[in-house]
Amino acid sequence: MINVVKIGGEIIDNKKLLIYSLKNFSKLDGSKILVHGGGKIADIFSKKMGYNNNIINGRRITDKTTLDIVVMTYSGLLNKRIVSKLQSLGLNSIGFSGADGNIVKSYKRPIKDIDYGYVGNLNINSINTDLIKYMFKIGIIPVLSPITHDGNGNLLNTNADTIASYLSISLSKEYKVILSYFFNKIGVLNHLNDEKSYYSKIEENLFKKLKNKNIINKGMIPKLENAFYALKNGVYKVTISHPNYLNNPTKKTIICL
Ligand SMILES: Nc1ncnc2c1ncn2[C@@H]1O[C@H](COP(=O)(O)OP(=O)(O)O)[C@@H](O)[C@H]1O
Ligand SMILES: CC(=O)N[C@@H](CCC(=O)OP(=O)(O)O)C(=O)O
Numbered sequence: 001m002i003n004v005v006k007i008g009g010e011i012i013d014n015k016k017l018l019i020y021s022l023k024n025f026s027k028l029d030g031s032k033i034l035v036h037g038g039g040k041i042a043d044i045f046s047k048k049m050g051y052n053n054n055i056i057n058g059r060r061i062t063d064k065t066t067l068d069i070v071v072m073t074y075s076g077l078l079n080k081r082i083v084s085k086l087q088s089l090g091l092n093s094i095g096f097s098g099a100d101g102n103i104v105k106s107y108k109r110p111i112k113d114i115d116y117g118y119v120g121n122l123n124i125n126s127i128n129t130d131l132i133k134y135m136f137k138i139g140i141i142p143v144l145s146p147i148t149h150d151g152n153g154n155l156l157n158t159n160a161d162t163i164a165s166y167l168s169i170s171l172s173k174e175y176k177v178i179l180s181y182f183f184n185k186i187g188v189l190n191h192l193n194d195e196k197s198y199y200s201k202i203e204e205n206l207f208k209k210l211k212n213k214n215i216i217n218k219g220m221i222p223k224l225e226n227a228f229y230a231l232k233n234g235v236y237k238v239t240i241s242h243p244n245y246l247n248n249p250t251k252k253t254i255i256c257l
Pocket of ligand 2: 007008009010036037038039040042058059060070119120146157158159160161219
């Protein structure tokens with residue numbers, strides 16, 4: 001059994017929630033891997049540098065300067081901060097970008113209606129699990145940032161939920177994989193300000209309806225698209241939850257086909 005856990009920017013930006021999430025992550029049995037985002041922190045740094053953030057349907061428009069900012073933020077500051085916190089909990093870990101060890105190779109997202117710039121798309125062969133499996137063997141936890149490479153020396157900014165999904169699918173060929181998306185709400189909500197309105201289960205038809213009604217929007221769109229994709233392609237279980245409820249079987253949204 002392998003646990004793939006993804007944490008997003010809202011968690012990483014909150015010191016208490018980050019350490020709490022990592023503590024709960026540390027309690028998971030067996031081999032595990034942590035994938036992180038950090039969109040909220042990249043927003044803050046961009047603004048500090050006098051740059052505007054432009055995010056459409058949960059994906060960042062990434063020009064050359066934005067790419068530099070996100071590489072520094074995700075693969076530098078945040079990745080190392082998370083590794084140091086895991087070390088403080090006694091979990092030996094190593095941080096990687098997708099370029100390190102050729103773990104995630106992407107291609108530049110083709111321009112359709114929107115030009116997202118230096119954003120990486122993944123395909124079924126994008127993930128190289130060799131190094132990750134070696135890390136499992138020697139008992140070191142890989143911590144993966146959302147920066148990938150195209151094989152021609154270019155870095156690309158890639159949605160962290162997508163990386164977690166494709167990584168889980170690749171590992172599913174050899175292991176039973178549970179993919180947990182941790183974020184700062186209890187699950188997928190019907191009213192954004194009412195935590196009690198969470199869906200304990202969500203199917204694709206319901207997702208489409210809620211998206212059309214704009215009840216699901218922003219970063220929740222790629223998160224759910226990636227969650228369904230993972231479940232359809234061999235991942236054993238996919239959940240979206242608050243890290244407080246990792247071990248509570250009901251307080252979360254379970255993805256269903
Ligand atoms: N129906 C919904 N239920 C919960 N969150 C939603 C919903 N619709 C939109 N969201 C937004 O999606 C965000 C989660 O997506 P994302 O920004 O990618 O999260 P993170 O990076 O923290 O994992 C939530 O913080 C919330 O603002
Ligand atoms: C292309 C794209 O949108 N990349 C994301 C990568 C970070 C991420 O996914 O962060 P969260 O998990 O915190 O949302 C971004 O730059 O926002």
